[in-house]
Amino acid sequence: MKWMGRFAGYNASAFRKDLLSGLIVGIIAIPLGMAFAIASGVKPEYGLYTTIIAGILISLLGGSKFQIGGPTGAFIPILFAIVMQYGYENLLIAGIMAGIMLVLMGLLKLGVLIKFIPRPVTIGFTAGIAVIIFSGQIANFLGLSGIEKHEDFWSNMKEIGMHISTVNIYSLLTAGSCLAVILLVPRFAPKVPASLVGLVLSTVVAAFFFEGQVATIGSSFGAIPSSLPQFHVPEITWERIVNLLQPAFVIAMLGGIESLLSAVVADGMTGSRHNSNRELIGQGIANMVTPLFGGIPATGAIARTATNIKSGAVSPLSGVIHGVVVLLVLVLFAPYASHIPLASMAPVLMMVAWNMSERRSFIHVLKTRTSDSLVLLITFLLTVFTSLTTAVEVGLILAVLLFVKRMSEMLKVAKVLPDPDHKHEKVMAHMVHDGHDCPQMSMYTIEGPLFFGAADTFEKSVMDSIHRRPGILLLRMSKVPFIDTTGESNLASILKHFERSNGIVLFSGIQAQPMEMLKRTGLAERIAPDHMFEHTGEAIDYALLHLDHQKCLGCKHFAFRECATLSSAGALPERKGGLEPGIRTKANSPV
Numbered sequence: 001m002k003w004m005g006r007f008a009g010y011n012a013s014a015f016r017k018d019l020l021s022g023l024i025v026g027i028i029a030i031p032l033g034m035a036f037a038i039a040s041g042v043k044p045e046y047g048l049y050t051t052i053i054a055g056i057l058i059s060l061l062g063g064s065k066f067q068i069g070g071p072t073g074a075f076i077p078i079l080f081a082i083v084m085q086y087g088y089e090n091l092l093i094a095g096i097m098a099g100i101m102l103v104l105m106g107l108l109k110l111g112v113l114i115k116f117i118p119r120p121v122t123i124g125f126t127a128g129i130a131v132i133i134f135s136g137q138i139a140n141f142l143g144l145s146g147i148e149k150h151e152d153f154w155s156n157m158k159e160i161g162m163h164i165s166t167v168n169i170y171s172l173l174t175a176g177s178c179l180a181v182i183l184l185v186p187r188f189a190p191k192v193p194a195s196l197v198g199l200v201l202s203t204v205v206a207a208f209f210f211e212g213q214v215a216t217i218g219s220s221f222g223a224i225p226s227s228l229p230q231f232h233v234p235e236i237t238w239e240r241i242v243n244l245l246q247p248a249f250v251i252a253m254l255g256g257i258e259s260l261l262s263a264v265v266a267d268g269m270t271g272s273r274h275n276s277n278r279e280l281i282g283q284g285i286a287n288m289v290t291p292l293f294g295g296i297p298a299t300g301a302i303a304r305t306a307t308n309i310k311s312g313a314v315s316p317l318s319g320v321i322h323g324v325v326v327l328l329v330l331v332l333f334a335p336y337a338s339h340i341p342l343a344s345m346a347p348v349l350m351m352v353a354w355n356m357s358e359r360r361s362f363i364h365v366l367k368t369r370t371s372d373s374l375v376l377l378i379t380f381l382l383t384v385f386t387s388l389t390t391a392v393e394v395g396l397i398l399a400v401l402l403f404v405k406r407m408s409e410m411l412k413v414a415k416v417l418p419d420p421d422h423k424h425e426k427v428m429a430h431m432v433h434d435g436h437d438c439p440q441m442s443m444y445t446i447e448g449p450l451f452f453g454a455a456d457t458f459e460k461s462v463m464d465s466i467h468r469r470p471g472i473l474l475l476r477m478s479k480v481p482f483i484d485t486t487g488e489s490n491l492a493s494i495l496k497h498f499e500r501s502n503g504i505v506l507f508s509g510i511q512a513q514p515m516e517m518l519k520r521t522g523l524a525e526r527i528a529p530d531h532m533f534e535h536t537g538e539a540i541d542y543a544l545l546h547l548d549h550q551k552c553l554g555c556k557h558f559a560f561r562e563c564a565t566l567s568s569a570g571a572l573p574e575r576k577g578g579l580e581p582g583i584r585t586k587a588n589s590p591v
Contacts (some may be wrong), residue, residue: 014314021311022321025068025304028193030329035345036071040079042088043221046294047071048330049229052323054286054298059319062282063275064263068304068319073352074258075297077132078388081151082247090244092234092291097248102256102284111276114256120365120376121395123358128383130357134350141346143171153384170213171343178202179347195348202344218338226334229293250389255299259283262300269309371402404453411448413461417559438559440547441472447479450487458490471503472543476536478509483517492523507532508539
């Protein structure tokens, strides 16, 4: 009974706190719900329906105790594009499909994977969405007439430029008064919902002084019904499902990202921990049910969730109360909402865009002048000038490629020899040069992940030794934390080359994951057990005993401590009951 566990120890005091926070967030959600719906190209009441139904379901079924769900600004460009291209009915179907996808993601425990989306990508598309929302409200702020809405940014900007001469001074004054209130109220009364106060006051100003001079919700969309949303199942056909797969997937992905980001913010503010997979399931069910009542896709709302916590919320009941508050307002005061000017809604959305722009994080990442800056900038520009789908796809691909490049640069392959001046004869790369390098044996230190991105570096380094045909190759792998099948294939290829020329490949210090990979692929069985060592010193001892000692006669490289003996005598002293002097032991093995 994990669901009931979130209400353990619940009492009257906790209920009073939830009641207050739910009331505050509900009041804040009312203008936002209508504004987001209008900006998405649908009727304002659909935003309220979403706030009520999705808000209640997400709070009850989600994985965060404090999450407030509903329509959000991040969805605006996506939903508007879907409405423009497919129509409102198909938007409902896409919402249901997205809900199913979210539930499947949760059941398949993919919640953790969504968290791995690089920060520059999320900042980039969030900032791009903010620009689209802000610019999309310029026409309403100025009261421009004859504007035709388009899906792309450039076309909308051209429309504004072509109709800038139609500025309505009354709309400008109405929007300006609302914006002034939104900016001033937080300074003097931080706990008062500024957007709602701005809407009410600017609506009163417009009704008394500019009656009939500014466009309102009622004149543009008709009166907002005070009745409850009606249950309606959209006509779902196989053709529609196929056509809406991509839009539905985009809704699901963005919904998952936004909801989990919001849940993480809530965790940071409260010290709690959310269940990411359960959150996806809750979001999915909410998005499957909401369209059946005319609602648009919903997700976790970061700003409203933060307000919920700051207002003293204790349990998910605050989210349920927030939905009930919106429902009561809809039933009791819907006719009055029809008088709200569109010019009053514009500043509300502009402030939403400003607050969600992540401008500080955006500038911070740009200042680093790294590959992350490039990912951020490209994602941002593609979001604004193409589409969110393209931006996220390209951003993720670019981020992955740059990550692979950075990881491949981490792999270091160095030819090494023992340093006799070091206390433990530590093997060092600087000891290898033209006059100091064993002709019969090559020893390499491999440092970093041996995977497909680093295959070229590894191959070029080690294959050089193969071409010189040394009798023995020693690979020090204690600093290789990971090997994939490409890395395993490289090792297998090296082993094969040496076996053809009767050479020996020795391995030392293989870690757990690489060893497991070698066992799974069968390569471990091809390597003789006495060719794998825990310590480098043991491997060197073995190699020295298996050199062609005739070739050691007269050699002046003196790569190892034993080379002086080998060069003059051609063989190491025969072992009788233990290691002779001059032969390294485990205690003084090179590291």
